[in-house]
Amino acid sequence: xxxxxxxxxxxxxxxxxxxxxxxxxxxxxxxxxxxxxxxxxxxxxxxxxxxxxxxxxxxxxxxxxxxxxxxxxxxxxxxxxxxxxxxxxxxxxxxxxxxxx
Numbered sequence: 001x002x003x004x005x006x007x008x009x010x011x012x013x014x015x016x017x018x019x020x021x022x023x024x025x026x027x028x029x030x031x032x033x034x035x036x037x038x039x040x041x042x043x044x045x046x047x048x049x050x051x052x053x054x055x056x057x058x059x060x061x062x063x064x065x066x067x068x069x070x071x072x073x074x075x076x077x078x079x080x081x082x083x084x085x086x087x088x089x090x091x092x093x094x095x096x097x098x099x100x101x
Contacts, residue, residue, distance in 0.1 A: 028084045029070050029076075035091040036065040040097075046098040 022030050039086040047053040071085050076083030 002086050028073055032069045032073050032084055032087050033066045035088055036069045037062060039091045039094050042095050042098045046101075 040058065043061070044053060044058045047058075069091075072087060073084045
């Protein structure tokens with residue numbers, strides 16, 4: 001199981017080095033997507049520790065969290081409201097909440 005994680009990390013790093021950098025215009029969306037992904041991963045670790053882990057819930061939550069967070073950021077920008085900071089605060093709160101228990 002750990003070998004799959006290490007292979008995934010190595011492939012992700014390789015892909016990150018081989019692809020061009022993300023344009024500045026998309027940095028807000030990337031930051032929100034990364035925070036949503038980290039939130040889902042920490043939630044999965046917490047669920048595993050409490051023996052409530054379900055792969056379907058993790059995969060669907062992983063992508064749905066990222067997509068919804070990006071959509072909210074796009075809507076906020078179209079309304080000239082910086083919702084990305086609020087989303088980051090919420091994700092960080094959820095991450096710390098999952099880490100604590």
